Amino acid sequence: MRAAVRLFAAQGFDATTVQQVVEAASVTKGALYHHFGSKDDLLFEIYRSLLDRQVADLRRVLALGLDPATTVRLVLVSLVETTADSADETVVFLREAHRLGAERRAAFRAERRRYHEAFRSVVERAQAAGEFSSAVPAETVVLIALGVVNQLPTWYRPDGAKSPTRLGEEIADFVLAALRPA
């Protein structure tokens, strides 16, 4: 999967042959087809494994039962870290998701929606309790907070001056400043 995502990101999904993937991964075609039925399956699993990791991170943070500001901070920092670490996966997915069948696309949308809603619940509950400002609806807050993370693969450079952790902290600072009660 690592070899495939590198090739798909660098030269495109169409231009990448299964032969190139098995050579880059130093495995046999038989081994690859044992795990993945097709190149499309590989594309599906690449993105699913990233999404699974991010959902697991979110559940881990929510299970800590911390105050909403700390929860929002930990969620955003962890999400920026995994996204920065998986920029190739996200670039490939943005470009090629339309190739996946309707069923798989719907499964991803549902999973992303669950992530979005779990995050939104944290904001909503804190707004209801007066711990966060209610000036902007929680739905829009989450679209803003996740928007910058989802866009990150289009501008993030691993050799940049700012670490993903630092960047996540700045995004969290900004979001929490906007949510500070009047």
Add this chain to the structure above:
Amino acid sequence: MRAAVRLFAAQGFDATTVQQVVEAASVTKGALYHHFGSKDDLLFEIYRSLLDRQVADLRRVLALGLDPATTVRLVLVSLVETTADSADETVVFLREAHRLGAERRAAFRAERRRYHEAFRSVVERAQAAGEFSSAVPAETVVLIALGVVNQLPTWYRPDGAKSPTRLGEEIADFVLAALRPA
């Protein structure tokens, strides 16, 4: 261009033939090739015309010489409006930009960078003057403010309950709340 972008968004760039575009646009192939040398040129012009419109809107707002909070609000509302109005263009571009040659991709990146920097200057000057909080670097502020707009085509539905103007206002409210000086 409108006919082409609808077809590219609905069925993909590869699956769309020049014949389908001329039929949908009710023009002749000769007329199309008079304006666009190839299907790739059409893709280039579709995105360039959107970017040109957004840059013109930004310049118009900046030329008004208003206070930074009003400037940020007008920029964001106008950007959300044109982006919502051009969701197909953006979806097609996100998916197919890698097909454009290196020179054209670089031209787009430079133009988007100029937009980003003009917006960042507004934030930086207001931070230096103490009109905006300096808690988060202007660069990150702009990545957050533009991130949600750039992601909009992935979730925006023209038949949704919220108008683009209302959505732009909410995003501006959030960004300006975060930038309020302590």
